[in-house]
Each structure stands twice: as structure tokens, then as C-alpha cells.
Amino acid sequence: MNFLEQYRQYKSLIEAELENLSYSRQAPIEVYQPLDYMLAIGGKRLRPVMTLAACEAFGGDVQKAILPALGIEVFHNFTLIHDDIMDNAPIRRGKPTVHQKWNTNVGILSGDMMLIKAYELVCSVDAVQLPKVLRVFNNTATKVCEGQQMDMDFEEKDTVTVADYLQMIEAKTAVLLGGALQVGALIAGADEQDAENMYCFGCKIGSAFQVKDDWLDTFGDEQKVGKRIGGDIAEGKNTFLMIKTRELASEMQRSELYHIYHNGHNDQEKIQSVMNLYHQLNISEITLDEINRLYQEAMEALHTVCIAEDKKQFFKEFAEFLIYRDF
Amino acid sequence: MNFLEQYRQYKSLIEAELENLSYSRQAPIEVYQPLDYMLAIGGKRLRPVMTLAACEAFGGDVQKAILPALGIEVFHNFTLIHDDIMDNAPIRRGKPTVHQKWNTNVGILSGDMMLIKAYELVCSVDAVQLPKVLRVFNNTATKVCEGQQMDMDFEEKDTVTVADYLQMIEAKTAVLLGGALQVGALIAGADEQDAENMYCFGCKIGSAFQVKDDWLDTFGDEQKVGKRIGGDIAEGKNTFLMIKTRELASEMQRSELYHIYHNGHNDQEKIQSVMNLYHQLNISEITLDEINRLYQEAMEALHTVCIAEDKKQFFKEFAEFLIYRDF
Numbered sequence: 307m308n309f310l311e312q313y314r315q316y317k318s319l320i321e322a323e324l325e326n327l328s329y330s331r332q333a334p335i336e337v338y339q340p341l342d343y344m345l346a347i348g349g350k351r352l353r354p355v356m357t358l359a360a361c362e363a364f365g366g367d368v369q370k371a372i373l374p375a376l377g378i379e380v381f382h383n384f385t386l387i388h389d390d391i392m393d394n395a396p397i398r399r400g401k402p403t404v405h406q407k408w409n410t411n412v413g414i415l416s417g418d419m420m421l422i423k424a425y426e427l428v429c430s431v432d433a434v435q436l437p438k439v440l441r442v443f444n445n446t447a448t449k450v451c452e453g454q455q456m457d458m459d460f461e462e463k464d465t466v467t468v469a470d471y472l473q474m475i476e477a478k479t480a481v482l483l484g485g486a487l488q489v490g491a492l493i494a495g496a497d498e499q500d501a502e503n504m505y506c507f508g509c510k511i512g513s514a515f516q517v518k519d520d521w522l523d524t525f526g527d528e529q530k531v532g533k534r535i536g537g538d539i540a541e542g543k544n545t546f547l548m549i550k551t552r553e554l555a556s557e558m559q560r561s562e563l564y565h566i567y568h569n570g571h572n573d574q575e576k577i578q579s580v581m582n583l584y585h586q587l588n589i590s591e592i593t594l595d596e597i598n599r600l601y602q603e604a605m606e607a608l609h610t611v612c613i614a615e616d617k618k619q620f621f622k623e624f625a626e627f628l629i630y631r632d633f
Numbered sequence: 634m635n636f637l638e639q640y641r642q643y644k645s646l647i648e649a650e651l652e653n654l655s656y657s658r659q660a661p662i663e664v665y666q667p668l669d670y671m672l673a674i675g676g677k678r679l680r681p682v683m684t685l686a687a688c689e690a691f692g693g694d695v696q697k698a699i700l701p702a703l704g705i706e707v708f709h710n711f712t713l714i715h716d717d718i719m720d721n722a723p724i725r726r727g728k729p730t731v732h733q734k735w736n737t738n739v740g741i742l743s744g745d746m747m748l749i750k751a752y753e754l755v756c757s758v759d760a761v762q763l764p765k766v767l768r769v770f771n772n773t774a775t776k777v778c779e780g781q782q783m784d785m786d787f788e789e790k791d792t793v794t795v796a797d798y799l800q801m802i803e804a805k806t807a808v809l810l811g812g813a814l815q816v817g818a819l820i821a822g823a824d825e826q827d828a829e830n831m832y833c834f835g836c837k838i839g840s841a842f843q844v845k846d847d848w849l850d851t852f853g854d855e856q857k858v859g860k861r862i863g864g865d866i867a868e869g870k871n872t873f874l875m876i877k878t879r880e881l882a883s884e885m886q887r888s889e890l891y892h893i894y895h896n897g898h899n900d901q902e903k904i905q906s907v908m909n910l911y912h913q914l915n916i917s918e919i920t921l922d923e924i925n926r927l928y929q930e931a932m933e934a935l936h937t938v939c940i941a942e943d944k945k946q947f948f949k950e951f952a953e954f955l956i957y958r959d960f
Contacts, residue, residue, distance in 0.1 A: 333779075334779055334782045334783050334786060336782055336785075336786060337778060337779060337781075337782035388741055388742070388745060391738075391741060392738045392741060392742065411718075411719045411785060414715055414718060414719060414741060415715070415719065415778060415781055415782055415785075417745075418715060418744075418745075418748065418778055419775070419778045421745065421748055421749075422748075422771060422774045422775055422778065423775075425752055425767075425771060425774075426771045426775075429764070429767045429768070429771060433760070433763070433764050436760070436763055436764060436767075437756070437760050437763060440752075440756045440763075440767075441756070444749060444752060444753045444756060447749045448746070448749055448750075448753075451664060451742060451745055451746045451749065452660075452661055452664060454664075454742055455661045455663055455664035455742055456661050458663075458738060458742075459661060459663060
């Protein structure tokens, strides 16, 4: 079975079980409806798929990993609901966000409920693995919240360094991919060091994925990415590209950057001018180099894991899929 | 040792350990500061004290119950932070609420972090008790969120029945007291049925406590209660007293009630007029009867618990303290 077939098989296990959850059958319906709504909007299900794959790679019973994997997906969706409130985002995956469709209070409370349901699902692991799995899940959840706080702090700063930024994206998005893999490995009874190495693999590849996201927003193909290119520039977002540019810019380029955002330019002018700076400073290549560096680190972590090479194939292809995608 | 001495001893164990937590030593400080702030504001620490007391009553090691007990207190404080946002409350225990002192985003995110930290603390129980304890904690946390949703739903309704109201206060506030006792019993290795009976005791006495709160707001002694009497009436809150009044009122009294709230009366006039209705309908006695009924049910639950009578003394006195208090 090739990578994509295998991925789809794991994903369909997840989708089938997600439908079974159907929280809205419970009262009071107002607090449960948003859970089903968010979970039905879909997505790539990267994280729970990785839990199943890691469990199987270490010789575990995939069936036993399904509910905990859902727990990780439910956790991810809880963060989306609350982040969307904090970021004032009206749309998520083409649909109204929860606080937009209902209201902020519903968003807060159903998010809380979703976090509790995430724990409930994770708690379904066998008693013997429960303490370890919960330790990973608690640490991961903590880091995700820390990452969201860093992200909010960074919005008000223009002194963010590349190192700060990488730390933030690792916490906010990458550790959950790492945690998903680690939990899957632990459910299979993997050695703790191996499980930890799977976590590192997930963190690095998750960070690479996020930096690639930044790159695609500026240098991607509008047709393939499926959204207008340059959105991050227009919004003046602190991306890897922008932060690197600030680091490398000469005095004159820095002042040019300042004027681009403070002289009432329209979006198209901003995008054009910042792209010029990016070209002058070789930002596209530097960013692709960074993605490659993270990818190599991920591969090193995977290399140290003590499982047969053929079991690693799925994760290698997954990493390549995330890094070389153009959408 | 008498009840109050014992209570203070448990409470000081809790307070000492709470100081040790000191989350603000971690970065990013913005997400951790509100945790220490909320936990330092204090309170009666009813719930964690009950966890310690239940653990000791069943012959357990109190030291092993301290961190899980803190988990329950941290969970309680998480609900306060998020409820205060949802209720738009500026003041809590005489201090600015978290979203007031910082902002709503900080309130949401630090509340989330607090919920995760609550789980982390609860997870410190011995592996052998962990699955049972987490089942109780997950169920309790779920009910608390359901209760908050019911409470918000009720604000927009004037068709709430006494049964609805009792269900809401049980979920929103009483089950956590029940859960605190049940967790303490389970940590001590209590029989599941006994632990369940302790939960019932806590639920009933917690509900009685809440109804007593409603009674004190209208019929209490301003000096002792420490706040202006009649606040609930002035706000038109759906309390046990108000809901019972609506149930018992004649057509004429109902229309009188309507006019009290729709004719631009000032607070003092509202309080005076509603108090008149309460007197006509004997609401004070009916409410005290309800408190007594809940108290009796609590006592029955406690009676069925298989521990020596002298071990029950603390809980009996605790129940009386909650019910007969005039502050």
C-alpha cells in the first residue's frame, strides 16, 4: 500500500469514529452543538492519523489508538474555537467560526467542554499506559497554550527574532503533531526514548510545515494554494519571511519597510514593495533553506528510532508530503 | 479536635501547597500570572478541604490527596475566570476579575491553561487510582459546563421550573463538591459505592448551600452577609425564591410581578414590592423547607456510607455549618 492509500485508510477510521461521537444528542444542546459543527468542518486530520500510524509502526493495536487519537483531534479543534475568538476571525475553513455563528459565550463554553471531552477520549487508553500518555498530553496542551500567548505577544512587537518565532510556532502548532506521534507510540508500548524521538520528529516536521505555510502565502501558486497570494504581507503579519527581512535589512531597507506600512499604501502596493525587498534579500531561498534544515533535523530524529526501516517509510513520505507540497 | 480546628488544619495544608505552585515563574508570564492572581484571592477552599477530609475518613494518606485536591481548587478557579467573562462581571471577591484586570483574551487563554493545570494536578494520583479518579473528574467537569450553559439559557427564560433550577445549581456548583469528596474517597481506596455515596452527600449539601445563598440574599442580615440585601431582586435574577414565586402566584400576583419589573421602578421599590409578594406567598419558609429537604437527603446519603460514625462527624458538622450559617 502506498503512502496516500495508507493515509486515507487511517483517516477514514478517524472520520467513522468522529461521526459516532455525535455530542449534540446530549442536553443542554447549546453547549454541545458547536462540537459537532467544528468536527464536521473536517480538515486533513493530520494529528490523529499520526497517532494511529505511530501506534501501528510500533506493533500496537490500532483499534486501541482510535479514541485517544480522536482526543487529540478534539483538542486541536478546541484550540481553534478559542483562538478564533482571540483573533477575532469570522471564517475557518470556509465556514463561519463558532463565536460568529453563535456568540462569544457559546464559543468560550463549548471550547471548554471540548477540552474536557478531549481529556475524556485520551483517558480511554489502557490503565497501564495512562500515566505516561497523560504526562505527554498535559505537557503538549501546556505548550500549545504558551504558544498561543507568545503569538499574541508577538503581534504587538516588532523586535521578534527568528529564534523567538521558531519557538512560538513549535509550541503553538508543532508540538501537538509531536504529541500525537508520541501518544501513538506509547499506546503501542514503545520504549520511552523511541516515543520521545517520534515526538522530536513531529515537532521538527510540524515547524517545517508552518514555515512552508508562510512561504506559500507569498511565493505559492494562487491556483494551487487556493487563496490570494500576499495576504500575510498585506496584513503586515509577523511571518518567518518578514522577521528574517527585518533581521537582514540595511538601515535604508528597514526605513523603506517602515514607510511601506505607514504611508497609506493599498494592499497591492504593499505586496509589490515587500516582494521587492524579499527579492533583494534572497528571502525565498533563505526560507526554503530553513525548511530544509528543519526537515533534516526531523529525519535525524526519525533515524534514531528503533523500528525497522520499512516502518519508517510512511513517516518519511509524510514529511516529504508536508514539505514539498505546493498547496 | 473540633470541626473548625480540623477544617483550618486541612485548609492550611491546601494554602501552603498553593503557594508552592507559583505558576508565574514560568514564561510566557502573561498566561501564567492570572493563575497565581486568582489562587491568591483566596476563598473558603471548601472543595479541596473536602477531598482531604474524605481521604482521611477512609483511612487514606492525606499527603497523597493534596495535589489532586489542589487540582479541584484550580479547576474551580478556572470556571470562575471563564464565568466572569461570560457574565461580564467586573469584581470577584472584592478584586477586579481577570478579564477586567488584563483583558478578555488573557481571561480566555489563562482559563484554558488553568483547566490543563487542574488536570495535571489531578493526574498526580497513584497509577492504580488514576482511571477511576479521572472518570469522576471528567464527569464532574462535564456537568459543571452543562450547568453553566443551563444558567445562561435560564437568563433568557421566564418559564424555568423549580425542578429545572435545582438541576442547574446541582450541575453548576454542587457536583464539584460531590466530585471533590468522591475523589478523596477513591484516593484512599474506598469502595466505589461508598465513594459514590460521598458524591451524593456532596451534591445534596452543595445544592442546599446554593439555595441558602439565594435565601440569604433576600432574608439575610446585611451586617452578617456583608453585602446589600435584595441584590438578586433588584437585578431580577432567577433565584429559587423568584421561580417558586412565579409557580405559586395567582393571576393577579403574576401581573403585579410583571409590572414591578416593567414600570421603571427603582431598586428600592422593586425590593420592597417583591418582598411583599414573598411574604404573601410564604416564600421564606418554603425555601427553608427546601434547604432542609436537601439537607435530609444529604444526611441519608452519608448514613449509607460504610465508615465508623465518628468519621462521619466532620461531614455532619460541615453540612450544618453550610446550612445554618447566617453569612
